[in-house]
Amino acid sequence: MSEMTEQIIQIQGDGRRLDVVLAGREGLSRSRAAALIAEGHCRVDGEVQTKASFCPAPGAEVSLTIPPPKPAVPEAEDIPLTILYEDEDLAVVVKPCGMVVHPAPGNETGTMVNALLAALDSLGGIGGETRPGIVHRLDKDTSGLLLVAKNDRSQQALSDQLQARMMEKHYLALAEGIIREDEGWIEKPIARSKKDRKKMAIDPAGRDALTLWKVLERGNQATLLDVHIVTGRTHQIRVHLQSVGHPVCGDPVYGHPKGLKVPRLMLHARSLAFTHPVTGERMTFFAPIPQDFLKGLRAAGIQDRDWLSETDS
Numbered sequence: 001m002s003e004m005t006e007q008i009i010q011i012q013g014d015g016r017r018l019d020v021v022l023a024g025r026e027g028l029s030r031s032r033a034a035a036l037i038a039e040g041h042c043r044v045d046g047e048v049q050t051k052a053s054f055c056p057a058p059g060a061e062v063s064l065t066i067p068p069p070k071p072a073v074p075e076a077e078d079i080p081l082t083i084l085y086e087d088e089d090l091a092v093v094v095k096p097c098g099m100v101v102h103p104a105p106g107n108e109t110g111t112m113v114n115a116l117l118a119a120l121d122s123l124g125g126i127g128g129e130t131r132p133g134i135v136h137r138l139d140k141d142t143s144g145l146l147l148v149a150k151n152d153r154s155q156q157a158l159s160d161q162l163q164a165r166m167m168e169k170h171y172l173a174l175a176e177g178i179i180r181e182d183e184g185w186i187e188k189p190i191a192r193s194k195k196d197r198k199k200m201a202i203d204p205a206g207r208d209a210l211t212l213w214k215v216l217e218r219g220n221q222a223t224l225l226d227v228h229i230v231t232g233r234t235h236q237i238r239v240h241l242q243s244v245g246h247p248v249c250g251d252p253v254y255g256h257p258k259g260l261k262v263p264r265l266m267l268h269a270r271s272l273a274f275t276h277p278v279t280g281e282r283m284t285f286f287a288p289i290p291q292d293f294l295k296g297l298r299a300a301g302i303q304d305r306d307w308l309s310e311t312d313s
Helices: 018-022 030-038 112-119 152-163 236-243 291-299
Strands: 007-012 042-044 061-066 082-086 090-095 143-149 168-176 183-187 190-192 200-202 210-218 222-229 267-275 282-286
Touching: 007 018, 018 030, 018 042, 018 061, 030 061, 082 282, 090 112, 143 152, 152 267, 168 236, 168 291, 183 236, 190 236, 200 236, 210 236, 222 236
Parallel strands: 143 267
Antiparallel strands: 007 061, 042 061, 082 090, 090 143, 168 222, 168 267, 183 210, 190 200, 210 222, 267 282
16 A cells, blocks of 8 residues: 555445454554544445444445555644754753643644744654654643754763763642641652553552652642652652642642642743763753743742742743
């Protein structure tokens, strides 16, 4: 089958379901066949049939049109993007709250990758076609710093630093409740939840995870923390803080249903330090504090301070 042209499968019905009789033809899975049927690509005796469970009579003429595949590399989109630093090898950008980092089913456009492809040169194919240049990720509702590689050499070198824990990442996190200790750490293994595969959970059989935290300020219902993640597990800060009874404010997955009312998930990737893969220079960057994050702090009774004065426009 040509990669850029449609293909038509023509068979005769045998009394079985459409998705079943089409599965296996030209490498189609049953779920893929069902999806194509639901999208209106199947005809039985010339009539469009959109139900995968439909059972054509033996001898009925069945045709399925397989449309050409979409390009593997996401399309560039002119999306406003804050670039703090850029050279021939890398860039440091700021991801807003609510933006998905890379395309995935249900989020194929409007992502950070789409924005990067328009704003930066030489990203296609770096680090995988659907994740060009992305060295590390942030959750959709977490804002802050992202490091982007602009060539394969930088991608490999920066990824090696990440794996070797040579990057230093600090987050601002507004945690529910008043934390009395001034600093501490949480060292608990994390794995995908056995009860809900969309969530992560503390699991003795999971991967090791270490989170260091320090109190910056206490409000009337919540505590603002500087959080340094030594490891980089999925949802690490959110799961670790929940595990000690202080989930991140505004967390729709791990937070208190009746917690402090804030406009967003109160987690912001504030600073990032790494070694430049070519020059060897140690570089440190700070992301401005978004206005919606400041609004959440004020809801907790935490007012602006000098170290919070740099905000997004």
